[in-house]
Amino acid sequence: MVTATPETVNGDLSRSVTSREQAKRHRKFVIIGFLVIPLSLMTLFSVYPFLQLIYFSMTDWDGLSPDSNFVGLDNYHSLLVEGRGLLLPMVNSLYYFAGSLMQLALATYFAVILNRGMPGSSMYRLVLFLPFVLNSVAVSIIFRDFLQIGGGIDAVFEVLGLGAFKQQWVQDPDLVKWSLVFASVWRYMGFQLLITYGALQAVPTDQYEAARIEGASEWQQFWYITFPSIKMILGLQIILSTVGSLEVFEVPFLITGGANGTKTFIMAAIEEAFNFRRLGMASAMSMVLIMIVIVVITIQRLFMNRGKNDA
Amino acid sequence: MRKMRRLTPRKIFWNSVHYTVLTVASFLVITPLVLSFFTSLKTPIEALRGSKTDLPADWFNYANFVTYLDGRPVGLAFYNTLFVLVFSLLIAITIGTMAAYALDRFRFRGRGAILFTFILLMAVPGITTQVSTFQVMSFLGLVGSKWSLILLYSGADVVTLYIFMQFINGISREIDESARIEGAGYFTIFFKIILPLLTPAISTIVILRTIHIYNDFVLPYLYTPRVEQSTVSMLLYRSQDMMSAASEGALMAGIMMVIVPSIVVFLLLQRQIVSGVMRGAVKG
Numbered sequence: 227m228v229t230a231t232p233e234t235v236n237g238d239l240s241r242s243v244t245s246r247e248q249a250k251r252h253r254k255f256v257i258i259g260f261l262v263i264p265l266s267l268m269t270l271f272s273v274y275p276f277l278q279l280i281y282f283s284m285t286d287w288d289g290l291s292p293d294s295n296f297v298g299l300d301n302y303h304s305l306l307v308e309g310r311g312l313l314l315p316m317v318n319s320l321y322y323f324a325g326s327l328m329q330l331a332l333a334t335y336f337a338v339i340l341n342r343g344m345p346g347s348s349m350y351r352l353v354l355f356l357p358f359v360l361n362s363v364a365v366s367i368i369f370r371d372f373l374q375i376g377g378g379i380d381a382v383f384e385v386l387g388l389g390a391f392k393q394q395w396v397q398d399p400d401l402v403k404w405s406l407v408f409a410s411v412w413r414y415m416g417f418q419l420l421i422t423y424g425a426l427q428a429v430p431t432d433q434y435e436a437a438r439i440e441g442a443s444e445w446q447q448f449w450y451i452t453f454p455s456i457k458m459i460l461g462l463q464i465i466l467s468t469v470g471s472l473e474v475f476e477v478p479f480l481i482t483g484g485a486n487g488t489k490t491f492i493m494a495a496i497e498e499a500f501n502f503r504r505l506g507m508a509s510a511m512s513m514v515l516i517m518i519v520i521v522v523i524t525i526q527r528l529f530m531n532r533g534k535n536d537a
Numbered sequence: 538m539r540k541m542r543r544l545t546p547r548k549i550f551w552n553s554v555h556y557t558v559l560t561v562a563s564f565l566v567i568t569p570l571v572l573s574f575f576t577s578l579k580t581p582i583e584a585l586r587g588s589k590t591d592l593p594a595d596w597f598n599y600a601n602f603v604t605y606l607d608g609r610p611v612g613l614a615f616y617n618t619l620f621v622l623v624f625s626l627l628i629a630i631t632i633g634t635m636a637a638y639a640l641d642r643f644r645f646r647g648r649g650a651i652l653f654t655f656i657l658l659m660a661v662p663g664i665t666t667q668v669s670t671f672q673v674m675s676f677l678g679l680v681g682s683k684w685s686l687i688l689l690y691s692g693a694d695v696v697t698l699y700i701f702m703q704f705i706n707g708i709s710r711e712i713d714e715s716a717r718i719e720g721a722g723y724f725t726i727f728f729k730i731i732l733p734l735l736t737p738a739i740s741t742i743v744i745l746r747t748i749h750i751y752n753d754f755v756l757p758y759l760y761t762p763r764v765e766q767s768t769v770s771m772l773l774y775r776s777q778d779m780m781s782a783a784s785e786g787a788l789m790a791g792i793m794m795v796i797v798p799s800i801v802v803f804l805l806l807q808r809q810i811v812s813g814v815m816r817g818a819v820k821g
Contacts, residue, residue, distance in 0.1 A: 261636055519661070
């Protein structure tokens, strides 16, 4: 039997203490080493600009000159209270919101029927998703060409014998908004379809088998099996649609350039900043949008959590 | 494939409804693209006189493509786009996986604050802060440089980081622990164990980011508006002056040069792309 002398005990202890300290130092080194670059970039290009935006929104800076004055909440006041018409483009978001709900309904419908594995499903899925991988400027020019007077859509109507339905798709101020919504749905529906489809794939097929043996109809299968399993993702998509319809920029900017009352709020903000050189006001507009988005997301979080507790 | 069950008249009716809707939708998706393709093969006179739905007289009339290539810096735009794409992906994947590993596997002071900031940043739409991000870039003297795009595509993208974190979270910690018992250090664990297991995550990010970067318009429009740094998006944006019957064919030829590579890659890698997008969407 070996009895440890006090010396050896102390020796072991101090060695393990130093090695533990070493491990600790090593751990710290790894954490810092792995995080320093990503976090600096994130700070420089996301966090700092965000904080700066808050400050800019309370100045009258033009974005160029060295001096700017702190004006407090003046920008917000003239934006929200005096109503200088800058909020007006916000109304256009309603069209895109309506469009995105239609898009969600369509995408869900397609996802559900394609998930049944009917012959040719993967072909259809591929075609419907295709627009999402295409260049946005290319798509917009194609649509400008397609929707113009004597453009592709009218030509197709002519061929189908529907010549009477020809419209001024982009010139008619009532119609143009829906034309743009169509272009937007055209582009993003397939992506949404894939998201929902992905969620449906996670539902075990034997549930459907069992339901079928019990004699459940397709509609009952949808209502009692499919719908509950995609409820969460649909809720999330409604929020994303709400947020998305507030920040529409590319489609109207590239197709109509904002003419004919199609300017969106983001377009107005970008214009304020880069064309009219009113960076302070543009920042205030951005902040208003961010507030709305945060409120929407918070409401959704509360709803979703309550839903979870109920279940 | 599931077996066909007895086809009741009701079922036949609904199936034909589904197929009709699917076919109409696919027709709507394809028509604008096909008509533009037709236009790219038409001579100016054909385009002026005929209807959009008329087939081109000569299916091998590539004159419009030559015109576009002669008049516009197509090669340069592809070079710039590829440059931005490759560096953005390399940086995003390197720093994204490392940061995700550190944030998921270690508990340290400040971690909660970092994660909270990420959630907040994800809620703030990127386009709204461009007004002031632009000032940072211009302070750094990077406006007008391709590096401004690379830094924003790789460094300011919280969603990529979040997707990596979700994937790392799905890798069992027991693997790390058993490696540590065998004496592996954190670096070895990260490079030899975690990184190889992240291959599906990396391919998801490569797919999602490539689609985004190749097609994005907003950032090139704001940061690299000059011809020397223009990406394919800006090449086309600058070609909009060709929207007249006389030069429309050439414009559509330019558009075909940009979108046909996407379509070809998409058809070749359809399975990987579809499952990659679905994985990314479910995790993100």
